[in-house]
Amino acid sequence: MIAPLPIRPATAVDVAAIADVCGRATRLAYAGLVSDDYLARVIAHWYGHERLTREVDASPEWFGFTVAVRDDHVVGVAGTGLADSAATSELFTLYVDPACQRHGIGRSLIEHALAQSVAAGTTSLQAAVLPGNQPAARFYLACGFSYLGERPIYAPHGAAGGPATALVFTRSTG
Numbered sequence: 580m581i582a583p584l585p586i587r588p589a590t591a592v593d594v595a596a597i598a599d600v601c602g603r604a605t606r607l608a609y610a611g612l613v614s615d616d617y618l619a620r621v622i623a624h625w626y627g628h629e630r631l632t633r634e635v636d637a638s639p640e641w642f643g644f645t646v647a648v649r650d651d652h653v654v655g656v657a658g659t660g661l662a663d664s665a666a667t668s669e670l671f672t673l674y675v676d677p678a679c680q681r682h683g684i685g686r687s688l689i690e691h692a693l694a695q696s697v698a699a700g701t702t703s704l705q706a707a708v709l710p711g712n713q714p715a716a717r718f719y720l721a722c723g724f725s726y727l728g729e730r731p732i733y734a735p736h737g738a739a740g741g742p743a744t745a746l747v748f749t750r751s752t753g
């Protein structure tokens with residue numbers, strides 16, 4: 580564990596760094612869990628320059644991306660917003676640079692997402708994990724989340740080559 584790193588809202592200048600961290604962490608976490616083609620589609624769909632540039636700013640339903648920074652480099656990314664219910668927020672994106680994992684950065688980003696959720700008036704924060712992503716499941720349990728159950732996977736990138744369901748974890752924001 581190192582001293583907590585600065586965490587700040589992302590801006591347009593962070594887009595390339597967000598794409599880089601999310602792409603590398605996704606490849607590592609999903610390797611062997613989904614097909615190579617699925618992995619490529621996930622990265623192209625969610626972390627392409629155009630989408631990230633559009634989504635870097637917050638809106639009423641989307642709290643925006645948050646970045647953890649070390650020596651002027653982005654080493655962690657979180658993206659949080661309202662879930663289907665106005666009482667629930669969801670951590671849609673959470674990635675820590677593989678070289679910087681297990682230093683408390685993910686936990687700090689969760690604390691920030693909880694504070695954003697409280698400010699938005701939601702009473703619970705959810706996160707979905709692909710089946711088999713045991714490190715992420717252990718991480719969420721260690722951060723005070725409980726396992727809620729499975730739900731159909733949301734896959735606008737195309738479901739072929741990936742799982743049919745995701746594992747959902749939840750934590751009270753109080």
Ligand SMILES: CC(C)(COP(=O)(O)OP(=O)(O)OC[C@H]1O[C@@H](n2cnc3c(N)ncnc32)[C@H](O)[C@@H]1OP(=O)(O)O)[C@@H](O)C(=O)NCCC(=O)NCCS
Nearest residue numbers: 608673674675680681682683684685686714715717718721
């Ligand atoms: C999951 C992830 C965000 C965790 O971030 P992190 O900065 O490494 O996590 P932290 O250092 O804050 O870990 C907090 C606690 O969670 C648990 N934990 C974290 N990573 C773990 C792992 N690989 N295996 C088991 N437990 C883990 C530990 O209890 C840890 O505390 P400790 O290090 O004192 O034992 C990061 O590993 C990651 O980016 N993974 C790839 C992408 C991913 O799966 N994202 C989440 C689902 S979309």
